[in-house]
């Protein structure tokens with residue numbers, strides 16, 4: 001694996017700014033890979049061997065993506081919206097998995113590790129850079145049960161919504177009573193139809209100049 005500084009500069013470039021989240025995310029990803037025995041996650045030998053679950057959609061997630069090369073589009077990055085600055089690293093070959101949580105105590109310790117840096121934001125960044133892993137993170141060995149259809153590779157499961165006919169891939173349908181429902185037809189929908197809800201089609205919307 002590349003050095004911390006190299007990985008940090010890559011993730012900063014991708015993320016758009018240097019922030020405490022980049023430092024934490026890069027260190028978390030480096031530790032996670034080491035713990036599950038993956039030397040270089042971007043080496044072709046490890047392609048689709050590493051799965052990472054992230055538990056927050058904030059800065060550190062970009063850094064984890066940058067270091068590991070795991071992406072939602074490859075199905076190697078999974079998002080659990082828990083609002084916790086944590087990630088779980090799973091080696092699919094060995095099933096070794098560790099959940100790493102960024103500690104609350106580390107925030108207060110930054111000033112001890114970067115006492116000469118006065119700007120609070122800068123102090124946080126420098127403090128997180130030099131703090132040992134055991135202060136920065138709590139680490140738990142865990143077991144992750146991944147369904148067959150959550151694995152990388154072609155879809156292993158297709159269902160059709162009994163209400164609207166939508167094709168649903170990868171076992172993401174909902175069983176409600178005797179019905180098989182797609183997300184939008186189920187209680188899980190994140191949007192609500194507006195008045196006159198129908199497929200208006202792009203031509204209707206944009207076709208008439």
Ligand SMILES: [Zn+2]
Pocket residue numbers: 015017018019020021022059
């Ligand atoms: Zn950021």
Ligand SMILES: [Zn+2]
Pocket residue numbers: 161162163164165166181182183184185
């Ligand atoms: Zn449906």
